[in-house]
Amino acid sequence: MFKRSEQDKRPPVQIFVDGVAIAARQGDTVSAALLASSCDARRSTAVSGAPRLPYCMMGVCFDCLVTIDGVGNRQGCLVPVAEGMQVEIQKGKREIGK
């Protein structure tokens, strides 16, 4: 859906999405890194299970919710990637303890 411009010379950062390594760049938000990768980043909603991807990328729509390093319902569009970060795509309702 999106590709990186060749002029982007930022250093690479590796994150893991459901355990699979993804190449991000320093300064990417989690949501931008997901959309730039080829992984299926669609979460499913808590209400009906409908698939969603980020909509606004500026912190207002909450369609980018992901679990980051074990903490659920983080706004992926507001969190910058960090080396080794563990991201989980949320499916349905949140589980207790996450």
Place this chain on the structure above:
Amino acid sequence: MTVAPKREDYDVVVIGAGPAGLAAAAISAEAGLSTLLLDENVGPGGQVFRAISSTPVTDRNQLGADYWVGADLVQSLRASSAEVIHRATVWSLDRNLDIAVSVGGASAFVKAKRVILATGALERPFPIPGWTLPGVMTAGAAQTMLKSSALVPDGRTVIAGQGPLLWLLAAQILRLGGRIDRILDTTERGNYIAALPHAFAFLTSPYFAKGLSMMREVKAKVQVVSGVTELAAAGDLQLANVSYVASGKRETIPADLLLLHQGVVPNVNLAMAAGVEHHWDELQLCWSPVLDASGNSSVAGIAIAGDGAGIGGANAAIVRGRIAARAAVEALAPAAVAKLASMATLRADLAKAERGRVFLDTLFRPAPQFRIPSGDTIVCRCEEVTAKDVLDSVAIGATGPNQLKAYRRTGMGPCQGRLCGLTVTELMAQARAKTPQEIGYYRLRAPVKPITLAELAAVPKSEADVKAVVRG
């Protein structure tokens, strides 16, 4: 810079580091006031100057000269003594000017003598059939990715809607080598006539030449369809195609990405939660705070600057930030005022920056069918409530947005009404033959952004606080 505030009390706390907030914080700090700037993003710039200090887009022509203005604002801020905290989410502001802010998973509390809210704007909801499908995003979302990560659309891309941002985004995508298959212009034909009386001010504003050259640049490379009166996204679990009606003819085109935009509206959540009075703006079709000429709101000590004060664009936002900061200096450190630009000068700057705005507002006033959906179209994305659900609730007695919560949970999901509030107000107003002003808006309360229960539980408590809730 994700450290807690250094002090508990500040003369001025500015919330939001976009054009208005950057300008306000720099002036306030330069005048000697202890100043704290809190911002939710990773770096300064807000949305319009997004990633101004870190963008990988190094060719300055690609983002345009208007973008790089932000770099000067950041430089002035950094040269000042203002304390700046990014990734700081303000989740409460009240009438006593007590502020709760979440930084790095813990909450801090600060008190201000004056608060300048510069929380800016967000894109107007664009509730068309299929707008929740993966592959449908706002134009602003694409622009955010372009500025902060040099990402451009790659698959079959359709941009739909109206307004200056749409053309700017299209030009930027093309300059960076991205793909746009078609632009669907939803500007109502009647708007051209309605806007005509305001054309002189616009023609003599800087918007005119810039806008025209950008539209030419885009139209030379992309097929533009104007007069679009219907729009829908469709697909199974993912966007597959976009269908539209233009000049009475329906067409369906395959698409991987649909970018929607029909203008921006003030981001009112924090201001409303603080009790600031708002009114329905009939021209801009949104809620705007009631402010005096210096940006002071109905709550003593809270001023609002930038697009959160009513949409005026980046240049107006910068001046409004300066005006609000000058007013704060006048109130708290009158001796320092002599060094600042006079109010008369600033107000003249503002008039200049706002020149042509009425023309733009009138021309790009979104059409009713793109604001007030029907049938199965989702209104509330979080709780997945359709237009029909809302109308059914009205039929059995829901009178306004707050009653509707009890019927349908609209506005009670994580976005707290940001993506459905305007639609719900207008939809209910139409159904009940009332004005949006009469129908009103959601009652907003802290926390205005979700925080974890653990963070709330860790908030320092006095003995009196505990006594107030513990029995026996």
